[in-house]
Amino acid sequence: MTAADDASAGRTEIGDGAPLGPPWSAGVTRGADGAVRVAGLDVREIAARYGTPAFVLDEADLRARARAFREAFDDAFADLGGGADVYYAGKAFLSVLVARWVHEEGLRVDTASGGELATALLAGVPGAAIGLHGNNKSDAEIDRAVAAGVGRIVLDSLPEIDRVADAAARHGVRAPVMVRVTVGVHAHTHEFISTAHEDQKFGLSLVGGQAAEAVERVLARPELELLGLHSHIGSQILDVAGFEVAARRLLELRAAVAAGSGYLMPELDLGGGYGIAYLGDEDVPSVRAVAEGLADVVRRACADLGSPPPRVSIEPGRAIVGPAMLTLYGVGTVKEVQTGADHGPAVRAYVSVDGGMSDNIRTALYGAEYTAALVSRAGGEVTRPSRVVGKHCESGDIVVRDVDLPADLRAGDLLAVPATGAYGRSMASNYNLVPRPPVVAVRDGAAVVVVRREAEQDLLALDTGYAPGAVAVPGLGS
Ligand SMILES: *Cc1c(COP(=O)(O)O)cnc(C)c1O
Numbered sequence: 001m002t003a004a005d006d007a008s009a010g011r012t013e014i015g016d017g018a019p020l021g022p023p024w025s026a027g028v029t030r031g032a033d034g035a036v037r038v039a040g041l042d043v044r045e046i047a048a049r050y051g052t053p054a055f056v057l058d059e060a061d062l063r064a065r066a067r068a069f070r071e072a073f074d075d076a077f078a079d080l081g082g083g084a085d086v087y088y089a090g091k092a093f094l095s096v097l098v099a100r101w102v103h104e105e106g107l108r109v110d111t112a113s114g115g116e117l118a119t120a121l122l123a124g125v126p127g128a129a130i131g132l133h134g135n136n137k138s139d140a141e142i143d144r145a146v147a148a149g150v151g152r153i154v155l156d157s158l159p160e161i162d163r164v165a166d167a168a169a170r171h172g173v174r175a176p177v178m179v180r181v182t183v184g185v186h187a188h189t190h191e192f193i194s195t196a197h198e199d200q201k202f203g204l205s206l207v208g209g210q211a212a213e214a215v216e217r218v219l220a221r222p223e224l225e226l227l228g229l230h231s232h233i234g235s236q237i238l239d240v241a242g243f244e245v246a247a248r249r250l251l252e253l254r255a256a257v258a259a260g261s262g263y264l265m266p267e268l269d270l271g272g273g274y275g276i277a278y279l280g281d282e283d284v285p286s287v288r289a290v291a292e293g294l295a296d297v298v299r300r301a302c303a304d305l306g307s308p309p310p311r312v313s314i315e316p317g318r319a320i321v322g323p324a325m326l327t328l329y330g331v332g333t334v335k336e337v338q339t340g341a342d343h344g345p346a347v348r349a350y351v352s353v354d355g356g357m358s359d360n361i362r363t364a365l366y367g368a369e370y371t372a373a374l375v376s377r378a379g380g381e382v383t384r385p386s387r388v389v390g391k392h393c394e395s396g397d398i399v400v401r402d403v404d405l406p407a408d409l410r411a412g413d414l415l416a417v418p419a420t421g422a423y424g425r426s427m428a429s430n431y432n433l434v435p436r437p438p439v440v441a442v443r444d445g446a447a448v449v450v451v452r453r454e455a456e457q458d459l460l461a462l463d464t465g466y467a468p469g470a471v472a473v474p475g476l477g478s
Contacts, residue, residue: 063104069287072290086313165223229265266310273318362423370399456476
C-alpha cells in the first residue's frame, strides 16, 4: 500500500479535540465522540485498516523532536566548536523511512550492527553521517563500515584497534575512530552513581589505564584518525549532573593526551540516555535546558583545564522516537481477580490485549512503567485498578502493571499505551510464534506503513520443514 492509497478515508479535521499532552505525542487528541486521533486519523480507522496490535508513529512529532535536538544543541554549543552533532541512536527504533526522516531534520545516525548500518545506508544517509558502535563487532561489520566510509567507528576494546586499522589498510583509507571510555558514572532517572571501576562489558576503563593505552595505540596506527573520546552513562536520565562528572573525566584525559603527545582530539561524544515521560508526571527537562546544561559543563571543564573546547556530539535514541509512538491494542478477555493482597487493591481487573511481551518486553525486562487509556470511546466515569497483560504463556507477560481504567472496558475496545516508540518494536520477538506488529506513521491525517505486519508465512518461511500447500491449514494462505 502506498502513501497515496492511505491518504483518503477516515480523515478528520486536525485539532479535533484537545491534545492529551505528555506522555502522548503532540498529535494525539480526543474528539468530541470520545475516540482518539493520531495526527488527525481516528484510531478506530487505523485499527480497521491495519489491524491490532500496531505501533502508531506521529511523524510530525518525531520530526519536531529531532529538529528540537539539532537546534537546541547548535545554539547552546555555538561558542564551543561551532555547534554540536546529534546522532540518532538507531537501536531505539530504525527503519528506512525513520532514518531518512531524522536525517532530513539534520541528524546523523548511530548504528550498532550490520543490520542497522545497512538500513541507514538504504535510507540514503551518507556514510560520513553514520557512526558504528558495538562491543563485539564482527570482521564483516567492520569491513562494511570502512567500505561505506562511516564517519566514525567507536572502538570498544584493545584488540579492535588493529582489526579496524587493518580493514582501513585493506581499503586504502584512513578510518575515523573514537575511543569509548568507561568513566565510572552510572546515571538512571534521578540518581547517578560515581565510582571508579566498572564491572560491565562496554568500553575501555579510565582508571585501569586501558583508555589511555587505547589512545596511544590508535595514534600509533596511521590508518586511523582519532576523533576523540566517547562515553555513554545510562538511560532515562532526567538530570544533567551525571554528565558533569563524565565530561570532566573525558576532558581530563584529552588534556593529558595533548600534554603528553601534542595531539588534541578534536571531538567529544557524551552519548545518549536523555529521559522522557512514560506516565506524564515525570519532571522532564526541556531539550534546551539539557543542551544548555551540557554546554555549561563542557565550557567550565575546558576553562578549568585551559583546553580549547572540542566539537561535541550526543546520541539520543529514546528521546527522539519514544514519545512519538503509541501501541494500539485490541482488548480481549477481561477478568476480575481477588488479589488477596494486604497492600494494593483487593480486586484487580486483568485486561488482556492482543500483543504483550512480544511487542513490549521493557516491563518484564526492567520493570518499566507505562500507562494506558481506552481510546475507541470515552468510557464510563467509574474506573477500577487494572493491569494490562498480553496473550503470551508467561505470568510476567505484563504491559502496564498498575493503571486505573474504566470499569466498563470490554472485549472489542481499543486500548493504547503511549511512549512505546523506543525499544518496543526494536526489541520485539516472535514468542509463541506471534507475528510482530507493523509500524504505521500518520501525518496530517494520512497513514504510511513504515514496517508492515509480519505474517505467519514470514515465520514459516524460515522453517525448513514447511512445504507450502502440502497440508491444508485453515486460515493460512498458500
Ligand atoms: C543505547 C545507547 C544510546 C541511546 O540511548 P537512549 O537512552 O535511547 O538515548 C546512545 N549511545 C550508546 C552508545 C548507546 O549504547
